[in-house]
Structures are given as structure tokens and as C-alpha cells.
Amino acid sequence: MTTTPEHDKRIAxxxxxxxxxxxxxxxxxxxxxxxxxxxxxxxxTGFDEKKLQDLINQKVTFKDFFSQADLNSNANLIKGVICGYRIEDIETPLTQQVRYLDKLVDELAKGRKMDKILRTA
Incomplete structure (x- = not known):
């Protein structure tokens, strides 16, 4: 699925x-x-609490946030629709990574079991 350049820029x-x-x-x-x-x-992302707090304090953009991340090798197992976009079809890598995070937060809020959220089950 193609996102617009404006959409991608706003997220970045x-x-x-x-x-x-x-x-x-x-x-x-x-x-x-x-x-x-x-x-x-x-x-x-591979960020522990201290690193995450450092990034928050630095007010990094999502572009910088994900450029420093060590994305989990199972992140591609995150599928579904978020904000009207099918995650696995998003072509812009950064936008897809942000939507991965959004999807995980949604799954957590919806009460999904942690082993399912972390794609270990």
C-alpha cells in the first residue's frame, strides 16, 4: 500500500x-x-528504559528513533491494519516501522497475551 509523501514526511x-x-x-x-x-x-527496538528515556529527553524524531533502533528480526511478523493501512503492505520502511510500534501498543491495550505480542508463541 502506498502512503503519500506528505504522510511519510509528517511521521518522520x-x-x-x-x-x-x-x-x-x-x-x-x-x-x-x-x-x-x-x-x-x-x-x-532494542532500547532499554535508560536509552528510551535518553531519546525522549533529546526529543528525537521518529526518523532518528528508528535509525538508532536494532529492529527485532521478527518484526515482519507484525501484520494487520492500523490507521487504515495494512502494515505488511506499507512500502516506506520508516512508516512501516512506526506502524509496527502502533500495532504492538494496540495489541497490548486490547489485552493480548505478551507472548503473542512479542511473537514468541
């Missing part, structure tokens, strides 16, 4: 620190914890 320039509080609110509202969210983010 968005700061992770502007979205992260919304991730926390979303999962906590559904009874999950910040620690579970951190586990999901670390699985996808």
Missing part, C-alpha cells in the same frame, strides 16, 4: 516524545502497565 518529523505519553495513557486505561509497554518497545 514527529517526535517520539510527543507520542509516548499517549501510548502510556492508552495501555494504562486498559489495565496494562508502563513496564509492559517498555517491554514491548524494547522487543521491537
Amino acid at each position: 518529523e514527529m517526535t517520539f516524545s510527543s507520542v509516548y505519553p499517549h501510548y502510556i495513557t492508552k495501555v494504562e486505561k486498559k489495565g496494562r502497565t508502563k513496564e509492559e509497554l517498555l517491554q514491548v518497545i524494547e522487543w521491537l
Whole structure:
């Protein structure tokens, strides 16, 4: 699926620190914890809590965030629709990576079991 250049640019320039509080609110509202969210983010990106906090403090863009990430080799197993786009069909790598993260946060908030979210089951 093709995203527009404007859409991709907007995602690339968005700061992770502007979205992260919304991730926390979303999962906590559904009874999950910040620690579970951190586990999901670390699985996808390789960032531990300290590194993640450093990136938040630096107000890095999603472009910089994912350029520093060591993407999990099973990330390509993340499939489904998020924000109207089928993740596996998104052609722009950065946009796809951001949508991977969005999908994992959604799965966590929806109560999916952690081993399924982390694609270990």
C-alpha cells in the first residue's frame, strides 16, 4: 500500500516524545502497565528504559528513533491494519516501522497475551 509523501514526511518529523505519553495513557486505561509497554518497545527496538528515556529527553524524531533502533528480526511478523493501512503492505520502511510500534501498543491495550505480542508463541 502506498502512503503519500506528505504522510511519510509528517511521521518522520514527529517526535517520539510527543507520542509516548499517549501510548502510556492508552495501555494504562486498559489495565496494562508502563513496564509492559517498555517491554514491548524494547522487543521491537532494542532500547532499554535508560536509552528510551535518553531519546525522549533529546526529543528525537521518529526518523532518528528508528535509525538508532536494532529492529527485532521478527518484526515482519507484525501484520494487520492500523490507521487504515495494512502494515505488511506499507512500502516506506520508516512508516512501516512506526506502524509496527502502533500495532504492538494496540495489541497490548486490547489485552493480548505478551507472548503473542512479542511473537514468541
